[in-house]
Amino acid sequence: MARIVSTQVEPSPALERRVKYIRDVDRIPNIPDEEREKLRKIAGKYAFRANDYYLELIDWSDPHDPIRRLIIPCVEELSDWGRLDASNEAAVTVEHGVQHKYPDTVLLLCTEVCGAYCRYCFRKRLFMNDNKEVTNDVSAGIKYVAEHPEVTNVLLTGGDPLILSTRRLRIIISQLRAIPHVRIIRIGSKIPAFNPFRILNDCELQDLLRTYSTPEKRIYLMAHFDHPRELTAEALAGLAKFIECGVICVNQCPLIKGVNDDPDVLGELYRKLSWIGCTPYYLFQGRPTAGNEPFEVPLVRGWQVFEEALTRGSGLAARPRFVMSHETGKVEILSVDDRHIYMRYHRAKSPENRGKFMIFHRDDNAYWFDQLKPAECSHLPVGVDFRRLSGNGKRNGRLRRRGLTRARDRRPADLRDHP
Numbered sequence: 438m439a440r441i442v443s444t445q446v447e448p449s450p451a452l453e454r455r456v457k458y459i460r461d462v463d464r465i466p467n468i469p470d471e472e473r474e475k476l477r478k479i480a481g482k483y484a485f486r487a488n489d490y491y492l493e494l495i496d497w498s499d500p501h502d503p504i505r506r507l508i509i510p511c512v513e514e515l516s517d518w519g520r521l522d523a524s525n526e527a528a529v530t531v532e533h534g535v536q537h538k539y540p541d542t543v544l545l546l547c548t549e550v551c552g553a554y555c556r557y558c559f560r561k562r563l564f565m566n567d568n569k570e571v572t573n574d575v576s577a578g579i580k581y582v583a584e585h586p587e588v589t590n591v592l593l594t595g596g597d598p599l600i601l602s603t604r605r606l607r608i609i610i611s612q613l614r615a616i617p618h619v620r621i622i623r624i625g626s627k628i629p630a631f632n633p634f635r636i637l638n639d640c641e642l643q644d645l646l647r648t649y650s651t652p653e654k655r656i657y658l659m660a661h662f663d664h665p666r667e668l669t670a671e672a673l674a675g676l677a678k679f680i681e682c683g684v685i686c687v688n689q690c691p692l693i694k695g696v697n698d699d700p701d702v703l704g705e706l707y708r709k710l711s712w713i714g715c716t717p718y719y720l721f722q723g724r725p726t727a728g729n730e731p732f733e734v735p736l737v738r739g740w741q742v743f744e745e746a747l748t749r750g751s752g753l754a755a756r757p758r759f760v761m762s763h764e765t766g767k768v769e770i771l772s773v774d775d776r777h778i779y780m781r782y783h784r785a786k787s788p789e790n791r792g793k794f795m796i797f798h799r800d801d802n803a804y805w806f807d808q809l810k811p812a813e814c815s816h817l818p819v820g821v822d823f824r825r826l827s828g829n830g831k832r833n834g835r836l837r838r839r840g841l842t843r844a845r846d847r848r849p850a851d852l853r854d855h856p
């Protein structure tokens with residue numbers, strides 16, 4: 438018997454739209470008045486920004502809606518936890534708005550604005566009024582890259598580079614392309630999730646990408662989708678346009694409590710990304726950033742969620758690495774057993790740490806590298822003072838007196854003391 442094939446056609450997304458940006462929680466009618474009062478205070482500390490397209494993805498009937506959690510402030514952000522520059526980016530800032538941590542890669546922080554502000558952002562300090570780390574004038578950065586032939590990769594970041602006008606982007610990208618040793622230009626952006634119309638409605642931007650993403654030297658989009666619900670028909674059309682323009686698309690996102698810390702959700706995200714040609718690249722352990730306590734997941738649980746999520750798709754959906762962007766480098770969490778956590782430097786700032794394999798005592802309450810206690814047999818990384826938080830040394834005396842050295846008591850509040 439012949440199979441009956443459904444002729445129902447998915448409704449086409451509206452691909453023309455000018456999104457409206459919203460900077461004031463008072464302009465979101467779905468938030469009740471009494472809640473809005475509290476949120477105003479939080480938004481006064483950590484900036485708020487959203488847009489009407491992304492707000493429409495929220496299910497307001499669900500107080501735990503993951504999209505809501507991503508951009509609407511919550512009172513727990515005010516807890517006294519973490520540091521504004523949790524992985525010490527100041528230490529690798531070589532010029533105004535220029536970071537150089539690994540020999541081959543330079544970051545240009547070219548704007549402090551994004552399509553919306555993620556509540557868990559590790560660079561939220563950039564959105565504060567008194568922060569001057571970013572510069573719209575990247576000429577010092579371009580000059581720095583030109584003078585360093587070892588730099589083959591440049592990452593445009595911020596903020597979100599795709600918030601810049603196409604005219605500004607053309608100046609930056611054409612200047613980078615004129616430097617022969619720059620092979621890869623990366624654009625780190627959440628605009629494909631926050632505002633896919635940025636690419637869909639801008640033929641000039643499409644032309645720019647087609648011109649400068651060449652068979653010999655590609656432009657990469659380091660997309661940032663956190664949850665499968667962000668992969669709307671419009672977002673898929675936007676990603677298809679990037680690909681059509683010759684851009685290689687990959688995805689990186691942090692593990693976020695209440696958003697994607699569930700193997701079903703993360704697995705679905707990875708599966709769908711692999712289907713559409715935007716393969717998952719990194720899953721980041723949340724940095725201990727001020728204001729981010731409500732979004733943090735302990736390391737061991739994070740690894741369990743990640744491992745389980747990888748089983749939900751094909752090999753292409755299982756490509757990401759679970760890493761901590763620590764000030765000493767990208768530390769990959771390889772495995773966890775009953776007693777130990779196994780890690781390796783995937784990228785290291787110091788040559789002594791490159792590729793180093795390390796073993797730590799398992800600690801289900803630890804959130805970050807420095808909180809762990811190295812196993813006696815392990816190689817030790819250079820430049821990390823585990824004694825600060827793991828229960829040895831001078832500080833340990835103070836902690837012991839306060840009864841805080843037991844693993845279960847090493848509360849995230851200790852992360853305030855990160856170097």
Ligand code: SF4
Nearest residue numbers: 551554555558596627
């Ligand atoms: S888009 Fe990126 S830089 Fe902007 S708020 Fe989100 S995480 Fe931070």
